[in-house]
Amino acid sequence: MIRLGVNIDHVATVRQARRTDEPDPVWAAVEAQLGGADGITFHLREDRRHILDRDVPLLRGAVVAKLNMEMGATDEIVSIAIATGPDQCCLVPERREELTTEGGLDVVRHRERVGKAVAQLRDAGIFCSAFVEPVERHIKAAHDVGFGAVELWTGGYAHARTPSEIAAAIGDLRRGIEIGLTLGLEVHGGHGLTYRNIASIAALPGLSEFNIGHSIVARSVFVGLREAVGEMKALIAKYAPQ
Ligand code: PXP
Numbered sequence: 001m002i003r004l005g006v007n008i009d010h011v012a013t014v015r016q017a018r019r020t021d022e023p024d025p026v027w028a029a030v031e032a033q034l035g036g037a038d039g040i041t042f043h044l045r046e047d048r049r050h051i052l053d054r055d056v057p058l059l060r061g062a063v064v065a066k067l068n069m070e071m072g073a074t075d076e077i078v079s080i081a082i083a084t085g086p087d088q089c090c091l092v093p094e095r096r097e098e099l100t101t102e103g104g105l106d107v108v109r110h111r112e113r114v115g116k117a118v119a120q121l122r123d124a125g126i127f128c129s130a131f132v133e134p135v136e137r138h139i140k141a142a143h144d145v146g147f148g149a150v151e152l153w154t155g156g157y158a159h160a161r162t163p164s165e166i167a168a169a170i171g172d173l174r175r176g177i178e179i180g181l182t183l184g185l186e187v188h189g190g191h192g193l194t195y196r197n198i199a200s201i202a203a204l205p206g207l208s209e210f211n212i213g214h215s216i217v218a219r220s221v222f223v224g225l226r227e228a229v230g231e232m233k234a235l236i237a238k239y240a241p242q
Contacts, residue, residue, distance in 0.1 A: 002202065002240050004233050005039030005068050005190075006032040007213025012042075012050035025051060026058045028217075028225055035229030039066035039087075041211045044080060046072060046094055053080070060084050068211065070131070073110065073117035082124040089121050090129040090151055090211070104133035104153040107141035115145035122146055129188060134176025140183065149186035151211065152176045154201060158192025170200055177206040195219065195235060202239035210236065 011028040015021065029040045040063045042051045060067060069086040071077045072094035081089050091114060093105045107114055107130055118128045129149035130142035133156070142150050157169035173189070180187040189201060190211035201207070212232060219228040 002207055002236050003038035003066065003209040004036075004229070004236055005041040005066065005209060005211040006035075006037040006216055006229055007041040007043070007070075007190075007211055008032065008217070009041075009043050009050045010213055010217035012052070012055065016050055025055055026062050029059055029062050031225040032216075032229050033063065033065050035226035036233045037065055037229050039068050039209070039211075041068040041070060041090070041213070043070035043092070044077060046074060046077065056080060056084050060086065068129075073114050078117050078120050081121060081126065085124070086126060088127045088129055088149075090131055091117060091147075092131040103155065104131050104135075104138060107132060107138050107145060111141060111145060118146045129186070131190070134172040136175075136179055139176060139179045139185070143180075143183040143185055147185065149188055149209075150176075150180050151188040151190050151209075152180070153191050154189045154193055155191040157201060158194070158197060166200075170204070173201065174204055177204060181206050195232065198232070198235050199239045202236045203241060205241045 008025045008028040011023050012025040014023055032040060042059060044051050044056060067086040068088045068090055069081055070090045070092050071081060073091050091105055121128050128147045129151050130147040131151045132138040132142055134152045139150050152173055160166040160169045177187045186208050187206055188209035189207050193210060193212045194215035216228045216232055
């Protein structure tokens with residue numbers, strides 16, 4: 001079974017558009033779980049543009065599914081993660097100007113800083129995942145510094161337009177999965193996955209988790225979050241290898 005982690009940051013983005021108290025991402029976490037989410041994912045960004053400090057302990061209390069905290073490898077955020085105790089931390093690159101997390105973490109270049117963060121999180125008993133592009137040297141570096149999982153960036157596939165670009169992106173992911181599994185890592189996938197493009201990726205053997213946000217929250221405006229999560233779960237189950 002491939003787990004579905006639902007990223008609820010976009011609910012917080014709507015709240016922050018008015019700096020008010022609705023919609024509450026903690027309510028979203030409850031609704032997503034009622035819809036069958038296997039996990040709830042949130043990203044506490046350095047600039048607090050969507051998820052706020054106030055949300056973090058409330059999410060920890062409200063989530064009985066797997067709680068996955070996306071984060072940059074900074075001392076401040078590592079301390080908050082350790083105090084919160086999510087089930088998993090997913091280390092991502094963070095640049096202030098970006099719209100969302102674009103591309104994977106360069107574990108080779110930031111080996112020292114990332115390695116230190118992973119060591120601290122692991123000492124606190126937190127399983128760590130690295131959000132990386134499906135590129136051998138990054139997957140190997142993630143393994144070397146102590147990550148237990150890689151979340152392969154599926155943006156290359158999501159942004160591909162022509163059949164040959166799509167085939168190449170799927171090939172990259174297929175190879176990335178093989179490399180990760182050979183190293184003994186769990187292999188997850190995320191970024192840009194939608195109801196329209198999930199089938200080919202769900203069909204790849206070896207993935208154990210997806211983290212999906214924008215498409216599910218976008219659909220929830222029309223059908224409600226419970227229903228939107230249920231529809232994505234059903235698609236993943238339909239196309240996943242048996
Ligand atoms: N996984 C990671 C590591 C991410 O940074 C994001 C974006 O916040 C997602 C998954 C979800 O991406 P999307 O909102 O495009 O589904």
